[in-house]
Amino acid sequence: MINPYFQGGSSIGRSSEQLMVESIIIECLQIYGHDLLYIPRQSFNPDLILNEDPLNNFKFAYPIEMYLASVEGFQGEGSLLSKFGLEIRDTATFVVSRRRWDEVVAQDGNVELTTRPAEGSIIYFPQTQAFFEIRRVISKNPFFQVGKLYVYTLECELYQYSSEQFDTGVTEVDEFTKNASLDEIMLGDGETPHTDPQSSNETFVDESDIIDFSKSNPFGAPRH
Numbered sequence: 632m633i634n635p636y637f638q639g640g641s642s643i644g645r646s647s648e649q650l651m652v653e654s655i656i657i658e659c660l661q662i663y664g665h666d667l668l669y670i671p672r673q674s675f676n677p678d679l680i681l682n683e684d685p686l687n688n689f690k691f692a693y694p695i696e697m698y699l700a701s702v703e704g705f706q707g708e709g710s711l712l713s714k715f716g717l718e719i720r721d722t723a724t725f726v727v728s729r730r731r732w733d734e735v736v737a738q739d740g741n742v743e744l745t746t747r748p749a750e751g752s753i754i755y756f757p758q759t760q761a762f763f764e765i766r767r768v769i770s771k772n773p774f775f776q777v778g779k780l781y782v783y784t785l786e787c788e789l790y791q792y793s794s795e796q797f798d799t800g801v802t803e804v805d806e807f808t809k810n811a812s813l814d815e816i817m818l819g820d821g822e823t824p825h826t827d828p829q830s831s832n833e834t835f836v837d838e839s840d841i842i843d844f845s846k847s848n849p850f851g852a853p854r855h
């Protein structure tokens with residue numbers, strides 16, 4: 632028979648014991664976790680066919696503690712050299728308390744999805760200056776321990792920056808993404824990619840009177 636003080640019926644004893652367990656979980660997350668920023672993605676004109684929005688931006692950042700599930704660091708395939716150049720394929724799994732989520736994020740009317748963390752939103756890891764995009768939210772793992780759900784598990788992968796607008800009010804975030812290129816965002820460790828001495832980028836820029844090859848607009852725009 633299960634312990635009636637934790638899982639039997641709906642007595643006062645049950646709710647008080649569950650609150651105690653939840654408080655212990657929150658304390659553990661605050662001891663072993665990290666102070667991260669949850670940056671919700673905001674859509675203005677979503678394309679329901681392609682399931683994307685070219686006007687996505689990020690205007691708010693919420694500091695909240697999360698636990699990195701892999702104590703050995705980031706997961707995934709790491710850094711590798713492919714035919715498309717250097718690719719960073721780090722992934723991470725974060726755990727956040729449901730109660731802390733409700734206290735810090737859900738109460739704010741600026742968040743579109745208030746019931747739980749949203750796929751497509753960003754987790755910023757200040758220690759490594761890495762941006763992770765939430766790809767999947769697991770809401771029932773662990774599954775009803777002592778009769779209740781206490782945490783969200785967020786499966787994330789390194790965010791691929793694509794000129795979205797960041798205006799969160801957090802200088803560290805906004806300045807890092809303001810004029811950053813794709814490679815600078817994907818490194819996620821504060822390092823700047825080295826310039827290939829064999830490349831001819833400066834020659835193309837100097838000799839081209841038509842296209843502007845600035846890093847903020849790699850596809851170029853007509854010069855006037």
